[in-house]
Ligand SMILES: Nc1ncnc2c1ncn2[C@@H]1O[C@H](COP(=O)(O)OP(=O)(O)OP(=O)(O)O)[C@@H](O)[C@H]1O
């Protein structure tokens with residue numbers, strides 16, 4: 678089966694749309710990759726597949742091979758060269774990152790996906806059975822908000838596959854649940870936590886996103902949407918609280934603009950040396966925006982140390998159960 682190549686599968690869930698689940702999935706994937714793990718991201722948010730855009734690869738298309746789809750490379754495994762002036766860790770190992778999303782199969786980013794339940798269910802099943810993942814340490818699955826047809830289909834199929842005799846032990850590691858501090862989001866996420874309880878999915882922890890805004894002018898943090906609700910809820914449900922992520926305008930900018938001036942020399946993306954960019958040569962993808970190495974861009978993001986801590990805790994927790 679196509680999931681047999683994968684050591685651990687982690688779901689990213691949210692009770693409500695727009696709380697930053699796909700952004701958090703992107704950050705978790707990049708952080709895992711920066712920590713040297715090989716990572717895949719499966720975007721099962723069929724009605725709003727935003728992961729390709731967040732990785733800056735939305736113009737890419739998946740290839741079809743005998744036996745299934747070949748996921749799109751975000752970047753290869755590599756050892757990053759040091760950037761003298763910016764203080765990169767010399768020789769840092771980065772794990773390969775690849776991605777599969779319905780977004781790659783749509784003719785245009787603006788195409789609407791208006792499908793009834795059975796078609797969605799079939800697509801989810803196909804994503805779990807017909808994607809030819811390379812060997813992965815972690816597969817993150819970005820799910821749609823709530824507890825919809827896709828969730829039920831996803832879980833049925835996942836549980837069937839991850840408990841098959843050929844699967845690695847404890848393959849379905851659990852779920853990271855994303856919320857925002859507002860009461861409505863918290864109450865929706867409680868439903869999500871109950872869903873996990875009923876279906877026997879272990880909750881690896883809760884991330885509270887958009888908790889406070891750090892003003893770029895005075896660096897003071899304002900709690901626009903209140904704060905701490907995610908932590909209280911995690912305590913009530915006796916699941917780990919992984920941390921609060923503030924609203925960071927740079928975060929949106931990194932994703933929306935996708936502009937980084939140069940690649941460090943020797944940077945290889947999808948098998949190509951793209952460092953010619955440092956000499957002014959064009960190396961962007963078809964959409965002309967992706968003149969950057971994502972790993973590089975996120976490493977410079979102020980949220981990086983925060984995600985490093987979150988990911989380290991999740992990985993340690995998963996390993997402690999093996
Ligand atoms: N911590 C943050 N700081 C600033 N902007 C953020 C933060 N988290 C998310 N965003 C922005 O909020 C918007 C919504 O985020 P995202 O698409 O990740 O949400 P989502 O929960 O996956 O939504 P849906 O499931 O409805 O597609 C995006 O434009 C994203 O850049």
Ligand code: SF4
Nearest residue numbers: 892893894895897899
């Ligand atoms: S936090 Fe408010 S008062 Fe302080 S600089 Fe920012 S906008 Fe101005």
